[in-house]
Amino acid sequence: MTTINDIAKMANVSRTTVSRVLNNNGYVSESARERVMKVVEETGYIPSVSAKSLRTKRSGVIGVILPKISTETASRVVGGINEVVAKEGFQILLTDTELNHEKEIEYIRLLHSRHVDGIILLATNVNDRLLHAIEDARLPFISLGQELPGVTSIVYDDYHASKDMTNMIINKGHKKIAYIGVGEDDPAVGVLRKQGFIETIEEAGLKLEESWLSYGDFSIESGYESMKQIIETNPGNFPTAVFVVTDRMAIGAMEYLKEQGLQIPQDIAITGIGASVMSKYVSPSLTTIDYFNKEAGIMAAELLLEQLQDQNTNKKFLQNYRLIERDSV
């Protein structure tokens, strides 16, 4: 490995001067600059990032913590983040919590020790230890998907999205509407979406049977099972529509309905949330809500870069959404 010292010797200057040339600061004569650049090009020298980062406390790396790496949402968000930070010469250091809350905290500390310049967390829950870990890291920090107190957050408008969707279902004349959700340790998907649904149902004066509520774990299979449960526990009293909080679970639910020979949407209508690519190509195509994940990633990255300059903004940003009406309702 060639180092700055080698370059200095070869160009007949001190390493101070080499550093000045490379970082474009301080006075350097034209001739010295040319000599240095020539040697740099000839040798293909690249400065050691470790040394640089040790000295400057900046690494040019952004840490990203994902709940699950191989999901459409995650990869769209990461794509958005990457688009922005790559332009500024940053890299992404990726970690995957596999939906394990402990790991979120562990990874924050780990990224910290790696001297990342900032962290973007696709949060799935809120708890004191997590907030503490963020506080301790004292790093530019963005939470995406959940509102974390004291942290700049970008959140999807889950509540209103759910209300809009539910209202749309009601306006189509449905009165018996079932719900497939996820656990309430997830404040956004688990709590807000449910709240939007239930409040809208109540506002419309509709009845809500306990047996029409079921819960999955984000997977297609769990959507299938939840739908099965609802159908099997309500013989002769099927709901006429099902509000499902994610596209994947909605698609699982559709599978079950199709297997049972039930027509969508004639017998039972169904909706999802997330605007996955799949939602467009299943039959019937799925009515869903687009959260603009990539744009959210872009926004997160931009806010983070801003924080790298100025001090903490610590605001909350509501990402907008769009209801996509298709053939499943």
Next chain:
Amino acid sequence: MTTINDIAKMANVSRTTVSRVLNNNGYVSESARERVMKVVEETGYIPSVSAKSLRTKRSGVIGVILPKISTETASRVVGGINEVVAKEGFQILLTDTELNHEKEIEYIRLLHSRHVDGIILLATNVNDRLLHAIEDARLPFISLGQELPGVTSIVYDDYHASKDMTNMIINKGHKKIAYIGVGEDDPAVGVLRKQGFIETIEEAGLKLEESWLSYGDFSIESGYESMKQIIETNPGNFPTAVFVVTDRMAIGAMEYLKEQGLQIPQDIAITGIGASVMSKYVSPSLTTIDYFNKEAGIMAAELLLEQLQDQNTNKKFLQNYRLIERDSV
């Protein structure tokens, strides 16, 4: 930030001893070890990775170069890689070439300068400058998806997979089979898959019309357009089956056929490659080939970790595949 010096002072030992405790090497008395551990836990001290990496030349980071970050294939592979390397305490540094060949080279050099311990490249093409860059980096290196001479490569068996698929189509009685592919600068998807298809067609003594060949760019839309082109340029002489080299393009093609009121598979059968989640849930469900992307990622990571120990293995590994017959043929 607490440093090793702070810990040393607080525990009343030299920083050498602290380092010994943390890295578990050399002799340390039980009492010293306990004192150090106590202080470490109290302070939540984490060693600076930059300093460590500067000294040891190892960073605990694996560089991954993707052609496109937000695709199902990429995220499955990364998921597999992550599963393996995370267990060994490695992180993933992610870069995205956005299908730009120049960036592959640029990123290899950049990852090198970041002292990554190894690189996994999801290659999309082969050229001398790329090989040169890999050589220069002198790093444990794995190529996934393309065979690179002199580099340990994991390749999908595109040729035989295509042959199997084509044979399966032929065995169903089809004689007029169209092809939707991608550009031939991609040796695996563009060349091998086409070769497998064409050779099988010829072996079976079938005719191959030039107008039954069409090319897209991996996107769903390009599949749609390619299908449209084939249908429009062959009025009254439609093929009865279409071999498409990726699921996404196949799904685009299906869209067009459905729009035209053509029945799949009765009027025209269709096949994809890739076993995307979507392929299972479109109607009719798509016959495709599963390349076990996640397993390929796992294998890549394992091979890389092996290379970190021993010296260059430099072998070629053929990943196996599985034909999934569904309702589109």
Next chain:
DNA sequence: GAAACGTGTGTAATCGATTCCACATACTCT
């Protein structure tokens, strides 16, 4: 009882950069 070895600890050099400071010129302004 001396040599050899095992155990425990600390000193100091080192990795490859950045940056403060000192110093040397050359030019401008009263």
Next chain:
DNA sequence: AGAGTATGTGGAATCGATTACACACGTTTC
């Protein structure tokens, strides 16, 4: 002419870890 400023350069400290080496002590071994 002398002070002040702009320009150019290098010496040396520094960031926070690892590790070769030296040393001290206790225990075996012949």
